[in-house]
Amino acid sequence: MTVTINDVAQAAGVSKGAVSYALNGQPGVSDDTRERILKVARELGWTPNLRAKSLSSAKAFAVGLVVARDPRLLGTDPFFPAFIAGIETTLVEHEYALVLTVAASADAEEMGYRKLAADSRVDGVILTDMRVDDSRIALLKSLKIPAVTLNRPETSSPFPAVCMDDTEGIAAAVEHLVSLGHTRIGHVGGPQSYIHGRSRRLAWQNAMSKAGLEASSFIEADFTAAGGLAATAELLRSAQRPTAIIYANDLMATAGQSYAQSLGLTVPDDLSITGYDDTELATYLNPPLTTVPADPLLWGRVAAQQLLSLLGGAPAADVYLPSPKLVVRASTGPVPQHAE
Amino acid sequence: MTVTINDVAQAAGVSKGAVSYALNGQPGVSDDTRERILKVARELGWTPNLRAKSLSSAKAFAVGLVVARDPRLLGTDPFFPAFIAGIETTLVEHEYALVLTVAASADAEEMGYRKLAADSRVDGVILTDMRVDDSRIALLKSLKIPAVTLNRPETSSPFPAVCMDDTEGIAAAVEHLVSLGHTRIGHVGGPQSYIHGRSRRLAWQNAMSKAGLEASSFIEADFTAAGGLAATAELLRSAQRPTAIIYANDLMATAGQSYAQSLGLTVPDDLSITGYDDTELATYLNPPLTTVPADPLLWGRVAAQQLLSLLGGAPAADVYLPSPKLVVRASTGPVPQHAE
DNA sequence: AGCGCTCTCTGAACCGGTTCAGTAGATATA
DNA sequence: TATATCTACTGAACCGGTTCAGAGAGCGCT
Incomplete structure (x- = not known):
């Protein structure tokens, strides 16, 4: 045969x-x-014959990705598909495959890694959505699975990280708004259990205090449209209603923008809005969204490269990707006169 | 050890x-x-030891999915992540894994399948985004890889299909608009090389002629926001400007809605809009979008079940999922008076 | 010539399972 | 009691590679 x-x-x-x-x-x-x-x-x-090679060489020639998200909300995040595509561009060159696991709960997530390890399905994994005190690091260490993390976790981690600084973009958004005369700039953040949720909030805070402004209007949301709407509603109800809101992602920003408009507010005349991600839709909203482009494709490609070189025995060293720059569109404008 | x-x-x-x-x-x-x-x-x-099992039993205990999309646009499609999550819910129960390949071009897509076959990475694959004359069917037949297709392709196919009728939802959208008094109902479709792009157009056409209306305002777009905007612009420029537009997905609808609004039109007072997918954002737009929910999670789950039972030796029989029903929100309303 | 060394290649073990032919013993059949 | 049948199990081959110990051949050096 x-x-x-x-x-x-x-x-x-x-x-x-x-x-x-x-x-x-x-x-x-x-x-x-x-x-x-x-x-x-x-x-x-x-x-x-890959199977025979796998058996005798004790390698899987595959890397794993465990995505822990509510499956119903997974589709709302434009990050993953592009990130995965980035990973693939690297893997195909090296005859590696990607094994993808979707986990709905924390338990399922842990099981996902354990199964990958028990079946030796993969030679290493990429960790996304790093959490503040991330249990996966200890888990993978105990399972002896090499890994690469997106951004360096605060917990001490033996794994190399692929870092893309998101604070610069957020800081630029604050500065941009400040230059437009805004002083009450709110922030609708992601879950603060995620390091990217937290770092964006800190970036907003720091930039605010650097500008001599009070970083008081913060709402922790969950990166979903529903969460973005609720957070926006809360901010707009407050006594010192912000004249600008910085969102931690485009989805929340879009929901917030729509909500503000449904209240009769005009964006940006009454309220300026910025997002994060620069999804395709951001350009085509009314008004188009000022936002910070994440580069999931690049991130995925480099993370996979990093993992493969780690598997090849290279020493673990962090890689730093260029910080994304704020893209100014029409959702931000001068502070309203009456709010001066 | x-x-x-x-x-x-x-x-x-x-x-x-x-x-x-x-x-x-x-x-x-x-x-x-x-x-x-x-x-x-x-x-x-x-x-x-899965590797040993694989070698001696000549099975991979994995199924494959090759996603052929421009990686940069992949993130815009909310279908895939949820679909993959659906697949996973089935696979985890059967100790199967998902091997995902992303292909940027037609060549890369074919290579993707060939690699999966050559390396025997998977025991079967799921085919999405079926095309009108889909070369993958012959390819997989020649590679001897069992497969399941989403919807039955027009080409004769030996593979079982998991069917979800999208014509009913589109027809319902037409009827809904007709009942609101609309007579000039346009359609912004997906690429007609896809069977779902084509079937939605045909559904629109049929429903229109059933209502005694002329199905003249059709633009073929590409499921992207940019494409949706361009198509909308073209429709709104036309002499017999439609008072309602049925889009083949939410992304194009959202871009179209924003564009119309940016022209100073009010949705739905001046223009009614419907989408397809019912993404999370659809509810949170201004106005919220009337749309047809696809159920990618269910689709993925059933497709994987179908594939596994096929691998288990079950005879290939098509499965029919319930047709999604139109969800009416505020982006559709009575036809404008002056357009009667 | 004798020794050691390198280079090239062989044969077999090995990875960890599955599967098949064969055998011993128990049981049924005539 | 002799024979056929069945059950329960063994031993070995097999899947298709990798890897290691060791055998010869060829070479240079003393």
Whole structure:
């Protein structure tokens, strides 16, 4: 049926071992013999059997990604598909595959990693959505699975991180709004249990105090449209209603913008709005959204590269990606006169 | 190190073969011996080595999904993440894994399937985004990979399909608009090379002629926000400007709605709009979007079930999922007076 | 010539399961 | 009692690679 290394050995008149050495570019065969073996293998149309390779070399030639999200909300996050696509661009070049697991709960997430480990499905994993005190680090350490994290967790981690600073973009958003005369700039953040939820809030806080402003209007939301709406409603109800809101992602910003408009407010005349992610839709909203582009494609590509080089035995060193720059569109404008 | 079937055999005082039979619930060992072997295996903490199983049983215990999309646009489609989550809910129950491939081009897509086949990474695949004359069917047939398709392709296909009728929802949208007095109802469709792009257009056409209306305002777009905007602009420029537009997905509808609003039109007073997908954001737009919920989670779950039972040797039979029903929100309203 | 060394290659073990042919013993059949 | 049948199990081959110990051949050096 399919041609095996045995067939090649027989056809070339050498032993299995010699064929293995020749095909893997290892020493142990002369150049002449190597050429001959390769030629025979080519003629016979031999292709390596990944399963056999996996068994004997104890490698899976695959990396894993466990996505812990409410499945119903997973579709709302534009980050993952693009991130996965980025991972793939690297993997295909190295004949690796991506094994994807979706987990609905924290338990399921842990089980996901445990299954990947127990079945040796993967040689390493990429950790996204790092949490402030992330139990996965200890888990993976105990499971002895190499990993790469997106951004460096606060917990001490033995795994290399691929870092993309999101504070600069948020700070730029604050500065941009301040330059437009805003002083009451609110922030609708993501869950503060996530390091990116927290770092964006801190970035907003720091930029605010740097500008001599009080960072008082903060609402912790959950990155969903529903959460964005609720947080916006709360901010707009408050006595010192903000004239601008910085959202931790585009989805919440869009929901907030729509909500504000439904109240009769005009964006940006009555309320300025910024997002984070720069989803495709952001450009096509009315008004188009001022936002900070995440670059999930690049992030995925580099994270996968990082993981593969870690698997190849390279020392674990963090990689820093360029900080994304604020993209100014029409959802931000001068502070309203009456609010001065 | 890890405990193998050999260790169990030795500890139980039987042969490897007996252990294998016992662990797999196969005949060939007495109940007493089986019990004893299972007990020993449990005590020793034996877990099957998937790689060895894969090699000897020639199965991968994984299914594949090749997503062919421009990676940069992948994030805009809320379908995939939820669909994948649905697949996962089935797979975890059966100890199967999902191998995901992202392909940017048609060539890459074919390569994706070929690689999965050559490496025997998967035991079967799920085909989404069926095209009118879909080359993947012949490809998979030649590669001898079992498959399940989303909806039945027009090409004759040996693979079972999981069908979810989208025509009913579109027809309902037309009827809904007709009942509101609209007569000029346009359609912004997806690429007509996709069967779901085409079937939605046909559903619109049929419903229109059923209502005695002319289905003349059709623009073929590409499911992206940019495409939705361009198509909307074209429709609104036309002499017989439609008073309502049915979009083939929410993303285009949202972009269209924003564009219309940016022209100073009011939705739905000047223009009614419907989408397709019922993304989370649809509820939180201003106005909230009338749309047809796709149920990617269910679709994924059933497709995976279908594939697994196919792999288990069940005969290939199509499955029909309930047709999604139109969800009416505030983006549709009575036809404008002056347009009567 | 004798020794050691390197280079090339072989044969077999090994990874951890599955599966099949064969056998011993118990049971049924005539 | 002799024979056929069945059950329960063993031993070995097998899946398709990797890897290691060791055998010869060829070479240089003293």
